[in-house]
Amino acid sequence: xxxxxxxxxxxxxxxxxxxxxxxxxxxxxxxxxxxxxxxxxxxxxxxxxxxxxxxxxxxxxxxxxxxxxxxxxxxxxxxxxxxxxxxxxxxxxxxxxxxxxxxxxxxxxxxxxxxxxxxxxxxxxxxxxxxxxxxxxxxxxxxxxxxxxxxxxxxxxxxxxxxxxxxxxxxxxxxxxxxxxxxxxxxxxxxxxxxxxxxxxxxxxxxxxxxxxxxxxxxxxxxxxxxxxxxxxxxxxxxxxxxxxxxxxxxxxxxxxxxxxxxxxxxxxxxxxxxxxxxxxxxxxxxxxxxxxxxxxxxxxxxxxxx
Amino acid sequence: xxxxxxxxxxxxxxxxxxxxxxxxxxxxxxxxxxxxxxxxxxxxxxxxxxxxxxxxxxxxxxxxxxxxxxxxxxxxxxxxxxxxxxxxxxxxxxxxxxxxxxxxxxxxxxxxxxxxxxxxxxxxxxxxxxxxxxxxxxxxxxxxxxxxxxxxxxxxxxxxxxxxxxxxxxxxxxxxxxxxxxxxxxxxxxxxxxxxxxxxxxxxxxxxxxxxxxxxxxxxxxxxxxxxxxxxxxxxxxxxxxxx
Numbered sequence: 001x002x003x004x005x006x007x008x009x010x011x012x013x014x015x016x017x018x019x020x021x022x023x024x025x026x027x028x029x030x031x032x033x034x035x036x037x038x039x040x041x042x043x044x045x046x047x048x049x050x051x052x053x054x055x056x057x058x059x060x061x062x063x064x065x066x067x068x069x070x071x072x073x074x075x076x077x078x079x080x081x082x083x084x085x086x087x088x089x090x091x092x093x094x095x096x097x098x099x100x101x102x103x104x105x106x107x108x109x110x111x112x113x114x115x116x117x118x119x120x121x122x123x124x125x126x127x128x129x130x131x132x133x134x135x136x137x138x139x140x141x142x143x144x145x146x147x148x149x150x151x152x153x154x155x156x157x158x159x160x161x162x163x164x165x166x167x168x169x170x171x172x173x174x175x176x177x178x179x180x181x182x183x184x185x186x187x188x189x190x191x192x193x194x195x196x197x198x199x200x201x202x203x204x205x206x207x208x209x210x211x212x213x214x215x216x217x218x219x220x221x222x223x224x225x226x227x228x229x230x231x232x233x234x235x236x237x238x239x240x241x242x243x244x245x246x247x248x249x250x251x252x253x254x255x256x257x258x259x260x261x262x263x264x265x266x267x268x269x270x271x272x273x274x275x276x277x278x279x280x281x282x283x284x285x286x287x288x289x290x291x292x293x294x295x296x297x298x299x300x301x302x303x304x305x306x307x
Numbered sequence: 308x309x310x311x312x313x314x315x316x317x318x319x320x321x322x323x324x325x326x327x328x329x330x331x332x333x334x335x336x337x338x339x340x341x342x343x344x345x346x347x348x349x350x351x352x353x354x355x356x357x358x359x360x361x362x363x364x365x366x367x368x369x370x371x372x373x374x375x376x377x378x379x380x381x382x383x384x385x386x387x388x389x390x391x392x393x394x395x396x397x398x399x400x401x402x403x404x405x406x407x408x409x410x411x412x413x414x415x416x417x418x419x420x421x422x423x424x425x426x427x428x429x430x431x432x433x434x435x436x437x438x439x440x441x442x443x444x445x446x447x448x449x450x451x452x453x454x455x456x457x458x459x460x461x462x463x464x465x466x467x468x469x470x471x472x473x474x475x476x477x478x479x480x481x482x483x484x485x486x487x488x489x490x491x492x493x494x495x496x497x498x499x500x501x502x503x504x505x506x507x508x509x510x511x512x513x514x515x516x517x518x519x520x521x522x523x524x525x526x527x528x529x530x531x532x533x534x535x536x537x538x539x540x541x542x543x544x545x546x547x548x549x550x551x
Contacts, residue, residue: 051394052546068543070397078395082388086315088322100311101396143392 001028002062002075002150002182004048009057011043018043020206021057026184030177032197033186034217040206041186042081045155048184049078061151074102077144081155083136087129091120091139094128095146102147114142119168133160141169152176154185158192170196194218225249226264226287230257230271233281241274309406312393316410320379329375329414332368333422339363340426356430357514360441364423365501366494369445370474372419373452376411378467380453382460385545394545401539408450408457408535415449435512440504448497451530455493458534461541482517489517493530499523 004026011019019040026048035041046052047059050066050073059066066072086094095115099107115121118138123131128139137160144152154173158166174196177183187193193200194214202210202217210220232238235257242248242259247270250260261267268285275282321329340359343352381404384390393403423445427438452474459466481488482495489495498516500523502509509515516523 049395051391053544070399073395073397076395078391080388080391080395082391084387084389085392086319086389088318089315093318097311097315098392098396101309101393101398103397144395 001180003027004066004151004182004184005060006044006048007058007060009044009047009054009059011040011047011052011055017206019047019054022203022206022208023057024201024208024211026182026201027199028177028180028182029198030173030183030185030196031199031201032193033184033201033203034188034190034193035186035203035209036188039188039203041188041203042155043206044203045153045184045186049076049153074147075150077147077149077152079137079140079144079152079154079157081159083133085128085136085140085143088127090125090127091115091131091135091142092124094139095124095142098143099146104147107146110146110148111142114146115139117145117172118142134162134165137161138165138169141172149181151182152184154183156187157185158187158189166192190217225260225262226267228259228261228267229284229286230259231283232257232275233283234278237278238275238280238282241278241280242271245270245274247271308409309398309402312398312403312406313410315393316380316407319383320376320410320414325379329372329418332372333418336363336368336422336426337429340429344429352430353434353512356427356437357441357512359430360423360427360437361498361514364419364426365441365445365448365497366479368422369415369419369448370452370478370494372415373411373449374456374467374470374474376414377408377453377456378460378470380407380411380460381457382464382466385460386464390545394542400542401536404457404461404535404539404542408454411453411457412450415453416446419449420446435508436504436506437512437514440501440514443504444497444501447500447527448493451493451497451527454531454534458538458541461538461545486517492517493527496523496527 006022006024006026009019009022010017022044033041033044043052047054048066050059050069053067061072061075064072066076089097092111092115096107096111099110099114104110112121115124118141120135120138120142123135128136131139137157141154141157144154157169161169173183173185177196177198185197194217198213200210200212200214200217201208210217230238235253239251239253239257243251247261247263247267248259249262252258259267271285272282336359343355343359347355381390384393394400420442424438424442427441431437456466456470459470463469477488478492478494482492495517498514499518499520502514502516503520505512505514518526
């Protein structure tokens with residue numbers, strides 16, 4: 001059983017702050033690292049994997065720092081996001097080489113077992129360059145599992161996988177978590193994360209935005225006010241009507257009308273009624289913020305949200 | 308030295324037709340010498356040997372091979388990110404660099420120094436140890452170029468461009484105009500060793516070096532050992548992340 005602890009870690013590249021004062025504790029079980037693209041997930045994983053020094057703060061594995069300590073890789077398995085993985089050799093040669101570099105007593109047996117675990121035994125004799133994205137992902141997974149590590153760090157492991165491969169990997173990660181391993185994977189897709197992660201850590205714009213099980217995170221995300229953009233024949237009159245009705249918690253009149261409604265269901269019901277009453281023609285009503293990015297932005301923006 | 312890393316490096320260096328491209332360089336040298344062998348008389352070949360072996364071999368084929376092998380032994384893996392698979396292992400970073408240098412140096416020896424030896428033998432046989440002298444120079448230069456260019460590949464993504472500028476512009480072009488530049492030239496340091504092997508007839512045969520062997524040898528050692536040690540050190544804190 002191993003635990004990774006990130007303590008007040010920040011990382012900047014020149015003037016760009018990639019991670020801002022992040023503290024979290026990754027315990028045994030499956031943890032999902034959720035956040036939009038560019039939030040700093042990869043930077044955080046690279047720091048946990050010892051590939052990047054925190055500019056301030058620290059990252060420790062079972063009490064010992066991971067930066068510049070080659071021995072930690074006996075405990076850590078890393079599945080990087082990068083797709084390249086020695087394309088000119090076969091899957092078998094690659095995984096066997098990884099087993100040898102771990103100085104395992106029986107590297108061939110370990111390589112065979114790891115390839116079986118990811119269901120890549122049949123394609124093991126083909127060059128990695130000929131693999132599909134999903135197959136590459138699985139061979140990378142085998143290379144990270146070959147030494148049976150206590151900690152497994154995966155950067156966007158579901159990218160490029162078809163539904164069947166995705167299910168298989170989800171099952172594999174769940175099993176590893178149940179076996180007491182510390183599994184951390186990153187994703188920008190909430191559904192992916194809540195499916196298998198016991199704990200979810202949300203990172204937005206380099207900051208640790210939220211932490212909890214999927215119910216808590218889901219609630220944070222759905223109980224937020226909804227944003228709509230509306231264009232109509234008379235935005236000003238419509239804005240007045242919406243405010244008078246009280247269905248909107250905030251209205252902003254610009255080139256288009258932005259409405260914030262606490263009750264999503266009532267707003268979509270009342271809006272056409274109001275428009276007809278005032279003789280206003282609705283041209284377009286669009287939910288403005290259903291993208292995950294805006295959900296995250298809300299999480300960071302809410303009072304006490306960012307820690 | 309790590310045999311597994313060595314195997315992977317060989318596969319990366321020679322994979323995908325790269326081996327044939329690399330073999331083209333010594334092939335040009337050998338084809339030219341064979342043509343000379345059958346078209347020029349013995350004294351003419353003796354006069355031509357320092358130019359063929361020196362200019363084409365030691366000053367062109369060797370630095371180009373050293374550049375391709377030295378940067379290719381690690382640069383490709385750093386560029387595409389696959390170096391992460393070596394770094395995520397309990398393996399000493401210096402042993403990664405030393406292994407990769409050994410593979411690159413072996414390649415330059417086989418495709419550079421050995422062809423220079425054969426070319427010299429075809430041209431002049433055993434005369435004045437010319438073949439042996441240039442082969443030794445090529446061997447030492449090859450190892451030194453590999454070490455320097457390998458470090459370059461660890462330090463910068465523009466290793467090939469900088470290496471080309473050094474080998475072609477600094478050593479060859481500037482070196483032939485500004486004599487002082489030759490004192491900082493791997494090619495000239497190696498020629499100092501060639502002169503030792505060729506011996507007394509070096510001056511008569513126009514085998515020249517800009518520095519004396521007492522200076523050249525330490526400089527060569529400093530570059531090989533220093534570059535390798537520093538490359539290992541830099542590899543320990545190589546920034547591997549796609550998040551930038």
